[in-house]
Amino acid sequence: MGKADAIWFPQEEYIKNTRLYQWMTKLGFSDYDTFYEKSIENIGWFWDEAVKxxxxxxxKDYxxxxxxxxxxxxxxxFSGGRMNIVHNxxxxxxxxxxxxxxPALIWEGDNGEEKTFxxxxxxxxxxxxxxxxxxxxxxxxxVxxxxxxxxxxxxxxxxxxxxxxxxxxxxxSGYGAEAVSTRINAAQAKVMITADGFYRxxxxxxxxxxxxxxxxQSPSIEKVVVVRRTGGxxxxxxxxxxxxxxxTKNESTYKTADTxxxxxxxxIYTSGTTGKPKGAVHTHAGFPIKAAFDAAICMDVKKGDTLFWYTDMGWMMGPFLVFGGLVNGASVLMFEGTPDFPDPGRLWEIVSKHxxxxxxxxxTLIRSLMKHDTDWVNKHDLSSLRAIGSTGEPWNPEPWMWLFEKVGKSRIPIINYSGGTEISGGILGNVLVKPITPITFNSPIPGMDVHVYNENGDPVTNQVGELVISKPWVGMxxxxxxxxxxxENTYWSRWPDTWVHGDWVIRDDAGYWTITGRSDDILNVAGKRLGPAEMESALVEHDSVIEAATIGVPDAEKGEAAVCFAVLKPGIQNDDALKAELYQLVAKHLGKAxxxxxxxxVEELPKTRNGKVMRRVIKSAYLNQDCGDISSLENPKTVEAIRLFWEGTKS
Known part of the structure; x- marks a missing residue:
């Protein structure tokens, strides 16, 4: 895919009005690709200019x-620099x-209630x-x-x-108690702030x-502060x-900490493939600056704009919304409810109203909304909308085109944006000074030194490889x-001084990038990252289950859905009642979502001789795909047993 396949082209006047172009020219660059190369050649200079x-x-200056x-x-x-992000x-x-x-904060509740600050x-x-x-x-x-x-x-x-x-x-907010307590205990949090409930x-x-x-289950918690949202x-x-x-009743001027x-x-915790969630540590001059930079330079968020990301504060895009908007002097919009309630036009109504x-x-959200008649889109005035950002998971072409043509009327750019919790924002994006093709990314984010490596650590083009980053960035x-x-083991252990992100990606000759999926076992359910170990731990808690394995499979609405395989104790009947109990147990641990x-x-799980469960093999067998080299399996007969489930779905 290349420029010939692009369907959104920025006109010269449009380009010149973007914050990216104006900043480039201020720094002496008229060509984006030359500017990008400079941004990764001298990253100290680049981020110095970015904060300016x-x-x-x-x-205190750094x-x-x-x-x-x-x-x-x-x-x-920013060594020696002192600042508290709340000031900025x-x-x-x-x-x-x-x-x-x-307006700094605009809020709309599920019930239509509104507040502006x-x-x-x-x-x-x-x-x-x-x-x-x-x-x-x-x-x-x-904490x-x-x-x-x-x-x-x-x-x-x-x-x-x-x-x-x-x-x-x-x-x-949708996590069950066990998932929350796991994170509290890992952080040794002292206080929890929660609510009596919410409306959905x-x-x-x-x-x-x-x-x-x-x-x-969290002995470190000393106090729980409760917001009365519902009053029940x-x-x-x-x-x-x-x-x-x-x-919080007393009017007070609290002196901002000198940090x-x-x-x-x-x-902020993000799931790992094994064991407990990983706690990404973010600093005052890290995450907020990267979020604000990506919003400003990649997405063209300006002072006085209104940024609305449909998300939850427990996912990275929640804090991104807060700091990507506020640090730029823009309004941020928070929405309590769901995008299709009380009708399938709710999301578009919010865009128009605010x-x-x-x-x-x-x-995933677009896949769910495109099932409805486009009248729900057309009845709302979306003329204020200048850009649509997309994150959380890879696209497939049909919903991307529906969003571009039916919602954006082929005029609004879709900024495909991919990074992660540990990144503080994006690795790849769609910059608004270059054409955009469906489902791809037209550039790494400036300042991100990104490559595609094959299994030998050699850079490749036009073939799937590991997404890697060769130099550090603000927000890491x-x-x-x-x-x-x-x-260090998670990101830096494969090749020297190279961050291996865990995404499979292709970069074509024209410089367009496509993410094809995860190269590790992490699931991506409707944009929510889930480590298989968390779900497996919930299942194994049941007295009838010896062990379990979880894989992600393609899903028409969620993009990816979890399928679990459980090994039962001898003599246990695998009936619908037991299955219902296990569903409830997972919901209790992780939330219904x-x-x-x-x-x-299954009678047993595919394992290597040293006892490692081979989720990759399980997934390939379940989807009736080539399992590749299974010579390391102790019990290769398990593969055919799992493949029978695929046969059953076809009968």
Whole structure:
């Protein structure tokens, strides 16, 4: 695929109005490809210029933009510089006369309720929350778990924690207690902030009970702060539980903590292929700057724009929404509900009503909405929309074209955007100064030194290989929380000084990139990354299950769905009642959104002679694909047993 296949072409006037082009020319470049090469040739110079372009304010200037004295795995960024990201996201806009009354946060609830906070109002709320949290003992360096739905207090809490100099750790609002407690215990969080519940599809979804179950398994938690979203009756522990309104009722000016650029402000967990989730450590001058840069330079988010990403604060794109928008002086829109309730036009109604300029979606979301009549799109005025961002998973052509033609009327660029939690944003994207082809990426993000390697570590073109990054970047996770050996083994162990990301990718002769899937075992269910070990652990908890394996299989709506294989104890009947119990057990651990598509029972799992379960082989057999070399299997007969399930789906 190349330029001849492109279907969106930026006109000269359009290009000249983008922030990317204007910054390039300011730096002396008229050609994008030359500029990109310079961005990866001298990364210290590049990020020094980037923070100037973003107008990042420093309490104390940094002496050096990049320090590699600890090697590529642990770069030092903005050495000696001091700044708290809350100042750059809220306070400076609240102090400026031309922005203080502009909307910073727009919120819409599932039930249609709306709230808007100006930068001045948001600054006041963050002050009150910081004073309240400090009053119950939150100190710099403490970890605060945020297990919250998409309501204004969630964003306010994140900023308040960072303002104190503490570290917030967001958890997906749909997680079950066990998944939440696993993350709390890994972080040794001191405080949890949660809600009594939230609304979804017109129904009250309780949350406090699940939070209580998580806290019972988390001895490090001292206090639980509860936001009253629904106002229903909830269990209450007078010694531990604190009402959000009571804690934040006093008007207060809380002095923002004087933090170093390298101080952690967010700890966000992402699934691994084995064992517990990985804690990506992000700093004040890391994640927020990368998010703001990608939003500004790749997506053309400007002061006064409105950025709306349909996401959850427990996934990376939630914090990306917050800092990608606010650091640029743009409004961010948070939505509590679902995009097709009370009707399939809800998402487009929100875009129209709030004059959204930048909409972020996932391919799964579009696959679900394209089943409905396009009248639901056409009845809403989408003229405010300038760009549509897409992340979470690879596209397939049909939904991409539906979005481009039916929603964007073939005029709005779709910014395919792929990176990760440990990246703080994107590795590959669609820059708006180059043509865009369906489902591909037209460039690495500036500053990202990206290549495709074959199995020998040699760069390749026009063939599938490993996506690798050769130089560090601002926003790179500062190791894993208290697990740096695991961090090094995960990303740096295959080739010297090379970050191996775990994606299969192809780069063609014309410079277009296509991601074809994951090269490890991580599942990507509707854009939510899930380590198979988490689901397998839930299944094995059942008394009847000896062991389990989880694979991801193609799914028409979710992109990928989980299928589980369970080995039962001798004499156990594999009936529908048992299967129902196992579904409930997974939902309890991980939440209903991540329950598997199917649970299948087998006598044994394919294993190597040293006992490693071969998920790759399971997946190939289940999909009736070539399993490749299975000479290392101790029990090759298991492959044919699994392949019979595929035969059963065809009969």
């Amino acid at each position: 372009e973003l107008k990042i304010s420093w309490k 002496q050096k933009s990049l320090d590699l004295s600890n090697g590529l795995k642990y770069p030092g960024w 996201a809220v306070e400076k806009w609240a102090k400026a006369e031309n922005t203080n009354s502009k 100006s930068f001045t109002e948001l600054d006041r709320e963050v002050n009150r929350a910081a004073a309240g949290l400090s009053g119950i003992g939150v100190k710099p360096g403490d 605060v778990t945020i297990y919250m739905p998409m309501i204004p207090e969630t964003l306010i809490a994140m900023l308040a924690v960072a303002k104190i100099g503490a570290i917030f750790s967001p958890a997906f 599809r017109g129904k009250n979804v309780s949350m406090k009970e699940e939070a209580d179950r998580a806290v019972m 009756d909830i269990p209450w522990d007078n010694k531990r539980d604190i009402d959000w309104d009571s804690a 170093d650029a390298s101080d952690p402000f967010m700890l 004059s959204v300029t930048h909409l972020g979606i996932s391919p 996770t500062n190791g894993f929380w208290k697990e740096n050996e695991r961090y 991540l329950t598997p598509k199917d649970i299948l029972f």
